[in-house]
Amino acid sequence: MVLVIMESGVVGAIASSQYTIEKPPLDRPNIGLVGSVYIGDQVVAISNNQPGSDLIYTLDGTTPSVTNGAVYSAPITISSSTPTNLKVIVSRPGFTDSDELNETYRVLGNFEESSTPIVLSCDDVLEITDTHFLHRGNITLSGNAKLIITDSIFEHVKDFSFEHELKATENSEVIVNNSGIGSSCTGSFNWAFFDNAKLTANGMDPTLDQCNTWNFMSGSSMIDVTDWESFSGTVCDQTSVEIHDSGRMEIELCMPWPTVMDTELPRVFDEYIFDPGANSTMEFALSMFNSTVDGWGINVGPGSDITIRNKPSITVSVGIGLPAQNETMTAVDIRADQWEDQSWDFGAGAKLRLINTYTYGWKLNAWGGNTMVIRDSDYSGSSVNGGDSHYLIENTTADLLVAFERVEMTVINSVITGDVVANDNTVITLIDSVVGDETGDAKRTNVYAYGNGKVILRNTTVLGEQITEDNGEIIVEVP
Numbered sequence: 001m002v003l004v005i006m007e008s009g010v011v012g013a014i015a016s017s018q019y020t021i022e023k024p025p026l027d028r029p030n031i032g033l034v035g036s037v038y039i040g041d042q043v044v045a046i047s048n049n050q051p052g053s054d055l056i057y058t059l060d061g062t063t064p065s066v067t068n069g070a071v072y073s074a075p076i077t078i079s080s081s082t083p084t085n086l087k088v089i090v091s092r093p094g095f096t097d098s099d100e101l102n103e104t105y106r107v108l109g110n111f112e113e114s115s116t117p118i119v120l121s122c123d124d125v126l127e128i129t130d131t132h133f134l135h136r137g138n139i140t141l142s143g144n145a146k147l148i149i150t151d152s153i154f155e156h157v158k159d160f161s162f163e164h165e166l167k168a169t170e171n172s173e174v175i176v177n178n179s180g181i182g183s184s185c186t187g188s189f190n191w192a193f194f195d196n197a198k199l200t201a202n203g204m205d206p207t208l209d210q211c212n213t214w215n216f217m218s219g220s221s222m223i224d225v226t227d228w229e230s231f232s233g234t235v236c237d238q239t240s241v242e243i244h245d246s247g248r249m250e251i252e253l254c255m256p257w258p259t260v261m262d263t264e265l266p267r268v269f270d271e272y273i274f275d276p277g278a279n280s281t282m283e284f285a286l287s288m289f290n291s292t293v294d295g296w297g298i299n300v301g302p303g304s305d306i307t308i309r310n311k312p313s314i315t316v317s318v319g320i321g322l323p324a325q326n327e328t329m330t331a332v333d334i335r336a337d338q339w340e341d342q343s344w345d346f347g348a349g350a351k352l353r354l355i356n357t358y359t360y361g362w363k364l365n366a367w368g369g370n371t372m373v374i375r376d377s378d379y380s381g382s383s384v385n386g387g388d389s390h391y392l393i394e395n396t397t398a399d400l401l402v403a404f405e406r407v408e409m410t411v412i413n414s415v416i417t418g419d420v421v422a423n424d425n426t427v428i429t430l431i432d433s434v435v436g437d438e439t440g441d442a443k444r445t446n447v448y449a450y451g452n453g454k455v456i457l458r459n460t461t462v463l464g465e466q467i468t469e470d471n472g473e474i475i476v477e478v479p
Contacts, residue, residue, distance in 0.1 A: 026050050026090040026098040035086075035103030037132055037153050037180075039111050041079040044103075046072050046088055053092035061085040063100065078105045081130050081151040082178060083205050106180070108132050108152065120145035120172070128152050138164050141172035141197070148175045155210070156183045160419050160448050162383060162402055165190040166213075168197035168221075178203035182210030190214050193221035193239075204228035217241060217284075218254075234297070235284050243288045250295040252315070256281045257324075258303025258349065265296045265311050295360060302327065302348040308357050315361035315380070318346055321387070322368040329370070334362045335378040366391065367405070374398075381418065382409070403428055403453070419446055422453030422472065429456040436463025449474050 032045040046055050055072035056064040064087050078084050084105045090098035110131040118139040120126055127148045136157045141147060147166075158164050168174055174191070181204065191213045193199055199215065204227065215233030217223050223241040225231055231246050236254030243249070253274075255261070260279065266272055274286040299317035300306055302324045308314060320329045329346045339354040346352070362379035366372035366389035372382070373392045381400030382391060391409040393401075400418040403409055403426035411430045417437040422428045436445040446464035449455050449472030458477040466474050 023094075023096050025096040026053060026092060028098045028101050029055055029088045029090050031086065031088060031101055031103050033103070033105070035105055037106045037108065038078075039108055039132060041077055042105060042107055043075045043077055044086065044105070045075045048090045048098075050090050050092060050098075053090050053095070055088055056091050057086060057088040059084055059086055061087070063087065064089045065097070066091055079107050081106065081108055083180075106153065118147075120147060128154065136164070139166040141166075141168040141174070142170050143172060144170075145172045146175065147173075148177075149179045149181075150175075150177045152179045154179060154181050156181075156213075158183065160421055160446065162190065162421070165192060167192045167194070168199075169194045171196050171198075173198040173200065176201040176204060180205050181213050183213065190216055191233075192216040192218070193223070194219040196220050196222070198222045198224070200224045201228050201231075202226045204231070235286055237284060239284045241284065241286045243291055245290050246288075247292045249291060249293045250297065250315075251286070251293055252297025252299070252317070253282070253286075254284070255299050255301070255304065255306070257301035258305070259301075260305045262307040262309070264309050265293070265314070267294070267312060268292050300346065300350050300352045302329075302350055304349070305351045307353040307355065309355045311357045313358050313360050314354075315363065316352065316359055317363040317365060317384075318350065318352075318372075319365035319384070320348055320350075320368075320370040320372065321366065321389075324348060325369050327370050328373060329366070330373040330375070331362070331364055331377060331379075332375050333377060334359075334374075336360050336362075364391075367407075386424075401428060417445065419448065420455060421448045421450070422455050423450050425452045427454045427456065429458065430460040431458045433460045434463070435460065447474060448472070 027050060029046055029048040033042060048055055056069045057072055058064045058069040062068060085102060087100055087102040089100050108130050112131055112133050114135045115137060117137045120141045122143040124145040129150045129152060132153045134155045134157060156164055212230045212232055217233055217239040218236040220238045225246060226244040228246045230248045232250035234252040234254050235241050261276060270290055272288045276282045295313045295315060296311060297315045298306060299319055301319050318329060318331055320327055327348045329348050329350060331346055336359055338358045341355050343353045364372050364374055364379060364382045365384040367385050367387040369388045371390040374396050375394045378397045381398050383400055383402040385403060385407045386405030388406045393411045393414055395413050397415045401409060401416055402421040403423060405424050407426045409428045411433050414433045416435045420428060420435055435447055447455050447462050447466045449468045451470045454473045456475045459479050468474055
């Protein structure tokens with residue numbers, strides 16, 4: 001406070017100011033055990049280097065403070081199969097609390113490992129409970145078979161894209177409760193549901209920072225999902241899909257050909273019932289409640305005319321197959337980008353217009369004796385193909401190339417940043433190209449030839465490994 005004395009001797013106004021001295025936050029604590037999945041009870045010690053301070057922690061995911069949480073006095077025992085989120089701060093009167101540190105633990109009772117295919121048929125039931133289950137191989141269900149996963153971590157191991165899948169047919173069912181499903185991140189790991197198969201999931205959490213499953217929903221299958229973080233999949237045919245309380249989802253709409261549609265697709269909603277319009281031939285039912293879709297997917301095929309407006313993020317599949325035969329579709333200048341108003345005519349009557357819409361991925365698929373041409377582009381990859389189809393890829397960057405069923409791919413002056421996989425009597429010829437990302441992890445980018453598949457490398461550099469199995473062949477041609 002300051003008194004102001006005027007020349008006349010009169011006391012003037014009293015001036016005052018308040019100052020706040022900001023102190024830097026205390027140093028963050030140290031947690032002695034890294035968050036992960038463990039077998040058996042775990043003891044977690046916490047420490048700090050701030051004398052006179054308290055460690056305040058919570059185990060329920062809420063933010064610790066002087067009014068919320070417990071003061072640490074001894075190591076904490078973690079024993080729950082439900083994810084436990086430990087959050088800790090350092091606090092001292094008169095000082096600014098430290099930044100929060102957190103780790104998430106899941107403690108299970110058992111560990112099992114399997115490397116042979118799991119085949120469930122008739123009335124077979126496989127129950128996995130309180131277990132970290134690590135499986136390398138396919139899983140097939142038929143008849144009235146059930147796979148029940150409860151309070152567990154189910155980890156599907158694979159070496160390359162599309163190596164293993166779960167396939168449910170007839171009246172079989174997959175039931176998941178309070179569990180995590182994960183897969184090594186080498187391309188999509190598919191769960192596929194056909195006929196009247198059913199998926200029921202309640203309480204799903206991300207696992208070991210791994211990739212999530214991609215669910216292909218076809219036939220008259222039924223999908224009932226609650227609380228699945230990052231649920232993703234393709235909705236086709238007469239499938240009935242109902243989703244509650246889920247976030248960061250990716251939903252691809254399987255559009256029959258031809259499809260005419262002009263629509264906006266929401267991101268956040270309390271209730272959303274997909275309505276393709278009165279003239280649509282789409283038959284699936286899709287209902288979502290209190291959820292968030294980070295990315296939508298659409299597909300554009302022969303005879304389709306699709307317009308998408310005001311969508312922050314979509315992925316586009318361009319495909320051609322039966323009943324079309326001996327047709328050619330051409331994609332030029334496709335890439336991840338924000339499109340203010342852009343139109344493409346891919347051939348075979350397939351048209352797409354994007355207005356104020358961002359594309360984060362493009363997929364190009366051909367089967368049934370048709371041809372796909374990609375030029376001057378940057379796209380996610382080609383992995384759904386077959387039936388004597390052909391690809392010509394020039395001056396392009398692709399994340400992934402996988403060929404099935406006698407497909408022939410010719411790649412010229414291009415870069416493939418992910419795996420190249422030839423299966424089932426296919427031939428992939430790479431000319432003046434590079435397989436691998438020189439700025440990334442080259443060891444995660446390999447060339448595979450399986451099941452009589454052949455890869456021809458003509459003046460082409462492979463930064464990863466070259467792997468052959470089951471009569472596969474890799475031929476290196478040097479000019």
